[in-house]
Amino acid sequence: MNVHKKFLYAIGFSLILVMLISQCASALKVVAVDSRMFLSVALCDDGKVMAWGEGGGYASSTPVFLNISDVKSVSVSNGDIFFLKTDGTVWATGGNYYGELGIGTEETTMGIVQVIGLDNIVAISAGTDHVLALKGDGTVWAWGNNRYGEIGNGNVSHSQPYPVMVDGLANITCISAGYRVSMAVTRDGTLWAWGTNDNGELGDGTNVHKSRPVRVDITDVKYVYAGQMGEIIAVKNDGTVWAWGANFFGQRGNGEYGKDLYTPTIVNGISCVTEATVSVTASLAVTDDGMVWIWGENQGGIFGNGKLYGSSSTRPVQVSGLNNITHVAQGWSHAVALSDDGTVWAWGDNVKNQVGNGAAVKNVLTPIMIISGNSPKDGVPANNTLVQSNPTYSPDMTPSTMPQQNTGKNVMWLIGIMGIALVVLLAVFINKIRKS
Numbered sequence: 090m091n092v093h094k095k096f097l098y099a100i101g102f103s104l105i106l107v108m109l110i111s112q113c114a115s116a117l118k119v120v121a122v123d124s125r126m127f128l129s130v131a132l133c134d135d136g137k138v139m140a141w142g143e144g145g146g147y148a149s150s151t152p153v154f155l156n157i158s159d160v161k162s163v164s165v166s167n168g169d170i171f172f173l174k175t176d177g178t179v180w181a182t183g184g185n186y187y188g189e190l191g192i193g194t195e196e197t198t199m200g201i202v203q204v205i206g207l208d209n210i211v212a213i214s215a216g217t218d219h220v221l222a223l224k225g226d227g228t229v230w231a232w233g234n235n236r237y238g239e240i241g242n243g244n245v246s247h248s249q250p251y252p253v254m255v256d257g258l259a260n261i262t263c264i265s266a267g268y269r270v271s272m273a274v275t276r277d278g279t280l281w282a283w284g285t286n287d288n289g290e291l292g293d294g295t296n297v298h299k300s301r302p303v304r305v306d307i308t309d310v311k312y313v314y315a316g317q318m319g320e321i322i323a324v325k326n327d328g329t330v331w332a333w334g335a336n337f338f339g340q341r342g343n344g345e346y347g348k349d350l351y352t353p354t355i356v357n358g359i360s361c362v363t364e365a366t367v368s369v370t371a372s373l374a375v376t377d378d379g380m381v382w383i384w385g386e387n388q389g390g391i392f393g394n395g396k397l398y399g400s401s402s403t404r405p406v407q408v409s410g411l412n413n414i415t416h417v418a419q420g421w422s423h424a425v426a427l428s429d430d431g432t433v434w435a436w437g438d439n440v441k442n443q444v445g446n447g448a449a450v451k452n453v454l455t456p457i458m459i460i461s462g463n464s465p466k467d468g469v470p471a472n473n474t475l476v477q478s479n480p481t482y483s484p485d486m487t488p489s490t491m492p493q494q495n496t497g498k499n500v501m502w503l504i505g506i507m508g509i510a511l512v513v514l515l516a517v518f519i520n521k522i523r524k525s
Contacts, residue, residue, distance in 0.1 A: 118431035119460055124418040125165045125215070125317060127441035129425050131433055131460060136160045136175065139460070142420070142443035144168045144183065150442040152460060155182075157201055166215035167317070172201070173213045179204040179222055187218045188250025189233035195250055204232070206252050216266030217317065221273075222252060223264045229255040229273050237269045238300025239284030245300055255283075256301050267315025273302065274313055278326060280305040288319035288335040289351030296351070307331055307353040316367040317421070323353065324365050330356040330374055338370050338386030339403035356384070359405040368419045374405065379413040381426055382406065389422035389438030390454040397452055410456050423453075430462035 119139075121132040128144030131152060136159045139152040144167070155170070157180065162173035169183030169190070181190045182201040188194065191204035204222075207230065212223040219233030219240065230252040231240040238245050241255035255273070258281060263274040270284035270291070281302040282291040289296060292305035312324040319335035333350040356372075359382055365374040371385030371392070382405040383392055390397050393408045408424075411434060416427040423437030423444055434456040435444045444453045 117460075118462065119427060119433050120431065121163065122416055122418050122425045122427045122433060123163055123165045124420045124423070124425050124443070126167045126420050127423075127443045128165050128168070128170070129418065129420065129423075129435070129443055129445060130155075130163050130165050130170060131427075132160060132163050134431075138163050138170075138172065140170065141445035141459075143441040144170070148442060149445075151445055151447040155201075162213055164213045164215040164220075166220070167217050169215060171204075171213050171215045171220060173210055173222075177207075177209045177211070177225070179207050179210055179213055181220075187234035188248040189215075189218050189220055191220065191232045191250065191252055193251045195248060204252065212264055214264045214266045216271070216315065217268045219249075219266055219269070219271070221255075221264045221266045221271055223261055223273075227258075227260045227262075227276075229258050229261050229264055229271075231255055231266075231271065234269060237285035237298050239266070239269050239271050241271055241283045241300065241302055243301050258302055263310075263312055265313050265315045267321070268318050270315050270319070270321075271302075272305075272313045272315050272321070274310050278309040278311070280307050280310045280313060280323065282321075285319070288349045290315070290319050290321055290334045292321065292333050292351070292353050294351050305353065312364060314366050316369070318369045319349075320367040320369070320372075322365045322367040322372055324362050324374075328361040328363070328377070330359055330362050330365050332356055332367070332372065338388070339384065339401070356405065364416060366417055366419055368421060370422050371419070373408075373417045373419055373424055375414050375417055375426075379411075379415070379429070381408040381411045381414050381417060383408050383424075390452045391419070391422050391424055391437035393424070393436045393454070393456050395454045397454060408456065425459075426456065428462065431460075432458055432462040433460035435459045 118134045119131045120134050123130050128142040131139045138155045138160050140155055141149045141152045157172055159175045160172045161175045164171045172180040180201050180203050185195055192202055193205055209225040210222045211225050214221045222230045232249050232252045235246045235249045240249045242253050258273055260276040261273045262276050265272040273281045282305050283299045283302045286296050286298050293303055309325050310323050311326045314322050321334040323331045331353040333353045336349050361377045362374045363377050370388045371383055374382045384402050384405045387401040394400055411426055413429045414426045415429050418425045420443055426434045436453045436456040439453050440451050445459045446457055
């Protein structure tokens with residue numbers, strides 16, 4: 090092979106390589122998921138956010154992109170979505186009944202708005218109608234509904250429409266806002282709680298509300314999650330799971346129904362847990378081998394075992410069909426799971442399209458893939474729908490019924506194909522010249 094031909098082949102292979110790199114770089118990867126009630130969200134590695142289900146006045150039967158970018162964390166409440174941007178600011182969209190948008194008033198607002206007075210935020214957590222934010226200096230800030238003292242500044246009021254610092258907390262590493270209750274974990278594993286205590290949420294053995302943080306009777310806590318109706322679950326550094334609070338359907342994992350727990354109790358039958366979540370009907374946990382476990386009531390098919398009702402368990406059982414899972418989230422009676430390759434799975438109740446598969450079915454009884462780990466960045470499935478149910482609250486959803494074309498990717502494919510054709514044609518041409 091002469092020098093000219095080698096040169097031409099090198100050009101062609103280089104163009105092919107560029108084409109393949111461009112295609113790989115254009116793949117979408119989900120890095121986090123969250124869900125509450127009937128709304129779910131997924132955060133992509135490029136800082137974009139997708140949502141599906143119903144909440145904030147809009148509904149979508151499949152994932153659609155929201156009109157926001159540069160997001161590094163997202164949290165969902167019953168009808169609002171909160172975004173933590175890479176610059177440390179917090180943004181919000183949805184209802185504002187108790188000032189939970191953090192704009193200083195309870196007035197209705199359109200679109201995505203910035204929460205006032207916050208910077209250097211490293212984590213956010215949205216409860217039913219109040220929100221927590223963790224600053225880089227380890228302090229916690231709160232706003233929204235304060236009828237039970239969930240803001241944590243010693244006051245009780247209808248609302249707190251802008252962020253204020255929670256009293257007496259420092260060196261916080263994990264936060265969680267739930268149904269009118271707030272939780273925070275310190276660097277040494279101490280757990281603090283404040284707000285409502287109707288069902289023993291504060292874990293102090295009483296049912297007395299607290300408007301300032303009190304210490305929960307548990308140590309060495311790594312992670313805590315406050316549910317949607319007074320359920321609390323925590324993971325210790327040793328991988329054990331502890332639960333307390335409301336226990337309507339056995340989601341506390343202690344073998345009992347209906348009896349609330351006023352102090353933390355270990356959940357038997359599961360270990361090596363990295364993350365856990367709890368809702369009205371059931372609890373979910375991820376173990377370090379990537380498996381998902383569930384216990385509680387099998388409403389809407391949330392157990393993922395092919396059955397709509399029945400087969401409930403007050404002890405942990407494995408959800409089949411899921412592997413390499415890193416995160417789980419759940420709404421009222423549906424669940425969302427994220428695998429390590431960015432694939433998103435969902436199952437359970439689908440009356441509000443919260444499973445996100447676009448199908449008009451009330452229940453999805455086994456986990457199904459909603460977003461592929463190698464989806465193109467220029468759009469999720471093209472059959473997406475966006476139905477405006479109430480124009481008062483707009484999360485600025487961008488429907489993907491007509492996905493925008495990724496011009497850069499198409500150009501690189503064209504260049505690559507042209508490069509191959511050019512190599513072949515020139516090689517043939519040079520070969521003919523040599524023979525003539």
